[in-house]
Amino acid sequence: MVRTSQASTFSSSPYFFDRGSHGTAQPITERVAPHSRPIVSYYYPKGVGAHHYGERHPMKPHRLTLTNALVMGYGLDRQIQNIYDVRSATQAELEAYHDHEYIDFLSRVTPQTQSDMRQMIDTFNCGEDCPIFADLYDFCRMYTGASLAGARKLSAGTTDIAINWSGGLHHAKRGEASGFCYVNDIVLAILELLRYHPRVLYIDIDIHHGDGVELAFYQSNRVMTVSFHKYTGEFFPGTGKLDDNGHGLGKHFCLNVPLQDGIDDEMYLSVFKTVIEDTITAFRPTSIVLQCGADSLGCDRLGAFNLSIAAHGECVNFVRKFNLPMLVVGGGGYTIKNVSRCWTYETSVLVGAVIPNELPATVYDAFFKDSQFKLHPPLTGKVDNQNSAASLQRITVSIRNKLRYLQGAPSVAMQEIPPDIQGFLEDEERTIEEREEEISTAMAGDQRFEDIPARNDYYDGWKDNDPVEIMVPTTPVVFARGRAPSTRRGRAGRPRGRGRGRGRPLYRDDDDDDDDDDNDSISAPRKSRKPKSRGRGRAKPVSVAASVDRESLKDPGPGSSPEKDSSGFNTPDPYAFLDDLED
Ligand code: V1D
Numbered sequence: 001m002v003r004t005s006q007a008s009t010f011s012s013s014p015y016f017f018d019r020g021s022h023g024t025a026q027p028i029t030e031r032v033a034p035h036s037r038p039i040v041s042y043y044y045p046k047g048v049g050a051h052h053y054g055e056r057h058p059m060k061p062h063r064l065t066l067t068n069a070l071v072m073g074y075g076l077d078r079q080i081q082n083i084y085d086v087r088s089a090t091q092a093e094l095e096a097y098h099d100h101e102y103i104d105f106l107s108r109v110t111p112q113t114q115s116d117m118r119q120m121i122d123t124f125n126c127g128e129d130c131p132i133f134a135d136l137y138d139f140c141r142m143y144t145g146a147s148l149a150g151a152r153k154l155s156a157g158t159t160d161i162a163i164n165w166s167g168g169l170h171h172a173k174r175g176e177a178s179g180f181c182y183v184n185d186i187v188l189a190i191l192e193l194l195r196y197h198p199r200v201l202y203i204d205i206d207i208h209h210g211d212g213v214e215l216a217f218y219q220s221n222r223v224m225t226v227s228f229h230k231y232t233g234e235f236f237p238g239t240g241k242l243d244d245n246g247h248g249l250g251k252h253f254c255l256n257v258p259l260q261d262g263i264d265d266e267m268y269l270s271v272f273k274t275v276i277e278d279t280i281t282a283f284r285p286t287s288i289v290l291q292c293g294a295d296s297l298g299c300d301r302l303g304a305f306n307l308s309i310a311a312h313g314e315c316v317n318f319v320r321k322f323n324l325p326m327l328v329v330g331g332g333g334y335t336i337k338n339v340s341r342c343w344t345y346e347t348s349v350l351v352g353a354v355i356p357n358e359l360p361a362t363v364y365d366a367f368f369k370d371s372q373f374k375l376h377p378p379l380t381g382k383v384d385n386q387n388s389a390a391s392l393q394r395i396t397v398s399i400r401n402k403l404r405y406l407q408g409a410p411s412v413a414m415q416e417i418p419p420d421i422q423g424f425l426e427d428e429e430r431t432i433e434e435r436e437e438e439i440s441t442a443m444a445g446d447q448r449f450e451d452i453p454a455r456n457d458y459y460d461g462w463k464d465n466d467p468v469e470i471m472v473p474t475t476p477v478v479f480a481r482g483r484a485p486s487t488r489r490g491r492a493g494r495p496r497g498r499g500r501g502r503g504r505p506l507y508r509d510d511d512d513d514d515d516d517d518d519n520d521s522i523s524a525p526r527k528s529r530k531p532k533s534r535g536r537g538r539a540k541p542v543s544v545a546a547s548v549d550r551e552s553l554k555d556p557g558p559g560s561s562p563e564k565d566s567s568g569f570n571t572p573d574p575y576a577f578l579d580d581l582e583d
């Protein structure tokens with residue numbers, strides 16, 4: 001069924017830019033040389049699709065069953081190196097981000113006990129959007145276990161791409177459910193990646209703002225979040241405006257791309273590719289997490305965009321081509337026959353296979369009959385396009401100017417070694433394969449010091465122009481969040497600060513001094529004062545990890561006199577701290 005591709009590249013495909021008389025994007029026909037095909041791991045927690053939010057609820061986990069049936073029906077399983085029915089996440093793993101009280105509640109509440117737990121149900125924001133349904137906790141543990149397993153495998157360097165269509169529940173907060181999401185598997189997976197990856201880029205193409213992930217990393221400079229979404233102020237969750245850019249150390253490490261109803265393939269792809277290319281150039285992530293919410297497709301039951309499956313898939317393809325370790329997760333998507341087609345198509349894009357437009361026969365044929373069993377049904381042009389070329393240009397120019405504040409990839413703090421690294425061999429919850437993988441991950445860290453390239457060597461791709469010397473201890477862990485994602489620590493003592501609220505940071509940069517979000521013209525970024533040759537190359541083994549955090553990337557405080565670049569923007573010198581590190 002699957003024809004493995006051979007000749008040309010996607011960029012030579014006439015697909016999106018020469019759309020002939022069809023007026024809509026056509027399926028990808030990229031050809032990928034077999035030797036360059038990535039190792040793909042596909043996670044499908046058995047039984048995850050059998051859960052029910054409720055008859056009238058738009059979220060239908062059955063879409064996951066449909067997706068899996070199409071993926072297998074196309075024979076894509078023969079193109080995927082690893083297919084896993086993964087173990088569920090443990091309570092301790094969930095509590096690496098979420099509050100103990102909240103997880104304890106999720107583990108105990110059932111449709112039968114909910115009348116006795118009314119107050120807690122309100123406290124934890126369950127109700128209409130986030131109902132209490134049978135086996136809710138198992139459902140959460142399943143989809144989260146799959147994202148965590150994918151992240152671990154990426155860190156071990158034993159896969160290039162990990163796919164978990166059951167994950168991507170981007171609205172869940174530390175202490176409460178939100179927008180059909182209970183546990184934020186994305187945040188947990190990113191925390192896992194951060195054990196080995198200095199910089200993680202999160203990209204969110206769900207039509208809703210990825211508020212839960214943004215909030216979790218709003219003050220971090222090691223995770224850059226970029227969400228593309230419908231923004232009106234009213235549309236759920238009501239957040240994600242252009243000038244929400246992060247706070248404290250995380251200022252400038254959060255981007256929002258607010259869009260209006262009816263955006264079409266051409267406009268979306270143009271803004272997506274511009275923003276992502278600029279972001280990757282400026283931030284230089286060492287891994288990417290891509291949330292592929294399919295409610296941004298045309299004809300979605302809750303959405304209002306006009307995207308075709310081909311264009312949605314082209315976003316995935318565009319990110320794939322950066323060849324960075326990538327975790328791909330699902331998210332929203334409420335016209336389930338389209339969600340399953342979309343994620344099947346994206347699976348084929350990720351494995352580098354070409355699949356025909358004719359759907360394979362499955363026991364779910366009834367879902368696809370009205371669209372003649374096609375993978376690419378017409379979905380576009382149903383909603384008036386409220387976006388204009390000018391409004392989109394304003395966004396891309398504004399974002400390009402915001403990215404100038406990054407001034408090259410950031411440094412990495414060496415603050416804390418997560419205790420779960422030191423004790424990972426003792427963890428009885430881990431499967432044999434996980435233990436082996438984790439041992440090999442730690443070994444790969446040792447190998448760094450011998451200059452043996454490892455897949456998970458996070459110096460890969462830093463090339464020779466890193467201005468910051470980063471030294472790693474034998475256990476290759478960096479962690480810059482003030483607390484490690486320990487799976488062993490008690491939770492009771494942890495402050496329950498932000499994240500307990502209804503999805504808004506407690507702070508707002510109303511004093512935003514960026515001046516970077518209007519109709520700015522683009523001017524050349526200021527060059528770093530520091531010579532590029534400093535501290536580059538491989539890190540040397542050190543017995544004490546150097547603490548090179550990015551306090552120094554903070555905006556200058558009131559009264560300080562930031563440098564001004566030639567364009568007149570205030571630009572803090574991100575490398576100022578190097579002056580203190582001279583030996
Ligand atoms: F239409 C409904 C029927 C039953 C229950 C809920 C809904 C519904 C539709 N849209 N709920 C919504 C959104 N909620 C509100 C609430 C009204 N309150 C004041 C807030 O507008 C929630 C939409 C959630 C979207 C989730 C997601 O697509 O982003 C997603 N991503 O990953 C998983 C889900």
Ligand code: CA
Pocket residue numbers: 204205206207208209210227228229
């Ligand atoms: Ca989004």
